[in-house]
Amino acid sequence: MKTVGVLALQGSFREHLAMLAKLNDVTPLAVKNTDDLARVDGLILPGGESTAQGKLLRDFKLLEPLRVRIRDGLPVWGTCAGLILLAKQIEGGEPTHLGVMDIAVRRNAYGGQLDSFTAAAVLPGISPEPFSLVFIRAPWIEQAGAGVEVLARYGEHIIAAKERNMLVTSFHPELTGDMRFHAYFVRQIAG
Ligand code: GLN
Secondary structure (H helix, E strand, C coil): CEEEEEECCCCCHHHHHHHHHCCCCEEEEEECCHHHHHHCCEEEECCCCHHHHHHHHHHCCCHHHHHHHHHCCCCEEEECHHHHHHEEEECCCECCCCCCEEEEEECCCCCHHHCEEEEEECCCCCCCCCEEEEEECCCEEEEECCCCEEEEEECCEEEEEEECCEEEECCCHHHCCCCHHHHHHHHCCCC
């Protein structure tokens, strides 16, 4: 059994927990404090609002313990706002949060008409069948360092990537009912 946490301070954590509950070898855990954090073998950082999540991480004294666990190799998957929390750089000079992944991200990158939309794409490293991609005021990755593996692009921009133990997507697999991305993340967790 693997204990897979979802940071449960703000955003779409319930949807991720419901997806994890459908996987056989997984015990889902809502992570709200450092005791919870100490129990997980892997952690999902959900979508929501990254500024609010960053503030809550600081208020609950979770930012530094989480950064340390990620640096020590905890498998993490940041979706949307979670991707922004992991980034070493946020365009526009905004202060970063965890600042551990070598990517520069643009928040709310698909402005105006494309604020929220659905698209489809094949993510070759993950499954040969196309995924439905749900974007909600989504970021894109503007630059990725040499150690970052690009998993998917939409148009010219990177929307899924991996660096060591860190996985990020700018879209929301937890809102599609499609288990493949969650299963893929759980496979990255040794156990
Ligand atoms: N726009 C949000 C932010 O900048 C992210 C949106 C999402 O997580 N769906 O934090």
